[in-house]
Amino acid sequence: MVSVRRSTALSAALLCMFVFTLGWLGTREFLSKQLTDDAVNATRTELDRMVAAYRVGSLGDGRAALAAAIQSGDAMFEVVADSGEAVVRSEKLRRLDPAWRPLPPAPAGAPADWTTTTTATLRPGDHPHWREYRTYTVLGRVVDDVPADLVEPTGREGSTLDAELAGADPAKRQRLTLYLFVLPWNALGTLRNFDDTLAVFVPLAVLLTALAAWFAAGRALRPVEAIRRELAEVSESRYDRRVPVPRSRDEVAQLARTTNATLDRLQRAHDQQERFVADASHELRSPLANLRAGLEVALAHPDRADWPDIAHRSLLDVQRLQRITGDLLQLAVGPDGQPEPSAVVDLADVVTEQVAERAFDPGGPAVSSIVEGPAPVVGEPVQLERLLRNLLDNAVRHASSVVTVRVGRQADDVVLEVLDDGPGIPVEDRERVFDRFARLDDARTRDAGGSGLGLTLARDIATRHGGTLRVENGEAGARLVARLPSAMRAELEPLA
Known part of the structure; x- marks a missing residue:
């Protein structure tokens, strides 16, 4: 294999020989x-x-x-x-x-x-x-x-x-x-003396050019070799390595900065994956442990077991496992695995249906809606229903007495707002709530019935439909706002 340094020196020597011979x-x-x-x-x-x-x-x-x-x-x-x-x-x-x-x-x-x-x-x-x-x-x-x-x-x-x-x-x-x-x-x-002089000068010039190119290439490639050595040390358990950035402002320095940025992304992805695996295993372990413990106790004392209650509690644990597994599978599917949004869905109808379903829950907070006219968007009806359902589930779990859903149009966007009168979300945690299995208070247990993936999945659905989902300021409690391109805008601008 011919090294870059050797090929550079050889190319410089051949070019010098060609130029000097032509000049000769x-x-x-x-x-x-x-x-x-x-x-x-x-x-x-x-x-x-x-x-x-x-x-x-x-x-x-x-x-x-x-x-x-x-x-x-x-x-x-x-x-x-x-x-x-x-x-x-x-x-x-x-x-x-x-x-x-x-x-x-x-x-x-x-x-x-x-x-x-x-x-x-x-x-x-x-x-x-x-x-x-x-x-x-x-x-x-x-x-x-x-x-x-x-x-x-x-x-x-x-x-x-x-x-x-x-x-x-x-x-x-x-x-x-x-x-x-x-x-x-x-x-x-005169020509003979000229030829004799250049017969010595040209080979000497070619040799000096080759040596200069050799040392210059070695000096230029020294940072590249340092980058290579550092990258060779990067392993599955050592994503904290960073390549040295030379003081020069040339392409090698840009390569080093780009490499470090890539390593930063790899480390963040690795850390996120480790947290995700740890949290997922913990979330799955708890309902499995409860289910096993309950069944083992019931089987140890079958004559004293309340089998209907055991079956009911086991069903709740199985339902929680099912929700966690479904949410994980949904988040694991990349953009290529999702169907291309193609249908025009009136988000106002989705809001009306979801709020109507919540009205039959007498034990929960009151859920009402404010619909400011048609709100057509291009998307998958099932996915959009799930987005709103997850936002409502989160609001219902944290609301004191009232949950309000508002939908309308602003310029070329359809805006969906879900508000509750609960304790709200601190400003410093407004992005962290969208992380997988994120807890605002790591010491407290998981909210009843929640998988810890609802808001994560809701933002993922909004992003795949070309929109956004953020926590914004509200008068009281939490205010989650989803912005989706309207059907007219989506026809002009393809979804990202």
């Missing part, structure tokens, strides 16, 4: 062009000097001008007559190319300022690998009206234009074509 080739091409242009310009200047020497020679002391025309002993030149015969050439041409043939003269009728740029290849037969075995750029110009004493005899070789002149009759005039080779040695030497 681009710079070399630019430098080569510049050096070649400089060599061509210098050769053109030398060629102009040769032309000027022949023109000066036609007016006076020609041999001195020809002798001074070529200042470099390495120059390769050739002067050709109109007949195609070489007048004088550099002795290096014959030495470097024994089979050398003269370059062609300027075309007939060429103007006095005629110039040309051509190429010529030297082929030393005995030494095909010499550096001179190459194609040269050759510049040519024409010069007219040259006296014969600067031309004859033809076929001469030397390092200057006046080599082996015999002094012919100057009255005779000829037209000559002058050629001068562009020598690339300075350009080639």
Whole structure:
């Protein structure tokens, strides 16, 4: 497995190698062009000097001008007559190319300022690998009206234009074509030094870049490794571990903060699950213990047992177990397991039916309703009935004498309120009452008939219908308010 650190260093090295190589080739091409242009310009200047020497020679002391025309002993030149015969050439041409043939003269009728740029290849037969075995750029110009004493005899070789002149009759005039080779040695030497320098510099730069990327990646990944080590220590019984947050404000710090937030949620969920399991086991243990104790005592003394009373008390315990189990199963079903609310339910009708049922309970507080007109919502009728039933059960258990249910519309919401005249709920406990098996007084026993899950289940139903359930301020006692989107709003905004 390739580590991130190694792959980062390798990628940086390859990128550096690509960039530097590209820069090397681009710079070399630019430098080569510049050096070649400089060599061509210098050769053109030398060629102009040769032309000027022949023109000066036609007016006076020609041999001195020809002798001074070529200042470099390495120059390769050739002067050709109109007949195609070489007048004088550099002795290096014959030495470097024994089979050398003269370059062609300027075309007939060429103007006095005629110039040309051509190429010529030297082929030393005995030494095909010499550096001179190459194609040269050759510049040519024409010069007219040259006296014969600067031309004859033809076929001469030397390092200057006046080599082996015999002094012919100057009255005779000829037209000559002058050629001068562009020598690339300075350009080639400079490019060679450039290549030798970069051949050392580029690998060194690639190595330094790879090392820098290696250490930079290691430094950047050090917090990630610390996060990994801490996460490795997180286990089923150690949700209190938190990863270190680096001081930097980069993505690693954001990852650490997100990881700690996730661990916080996991710890809260774990703690809640443990409390839920403990409370559920306690709630189920009490009615089971009562049921078993009653049956064991009755069976131990069957002749003295009041079997109808035992059956009645056992039935109450079984009903309580049934309510707790049903509520637990209801809360355990996730949103995906619930049917999608689709029917339009008038919550005013639900309130009227539920309050009417409570009216036949002579031993409980008086239950009344205030219906402010139709209150249509989109939902499941059974679930909405259960929401209201749980709120009423809670209010009836804590009310002194009166329970009031009010339903109406506010803007785009349907508001359901259940009020009682009991002791009320302290402000600091208004969220805790919706926790599973929550007790406002942990020392007191469970209210008779309650499973401790009614309000939890009621809020869960409200949330699944896109609404809310909260404890709000009231004139006396407790005031629980459920807000659900009306049927019109629910059609425009899908339920969460």
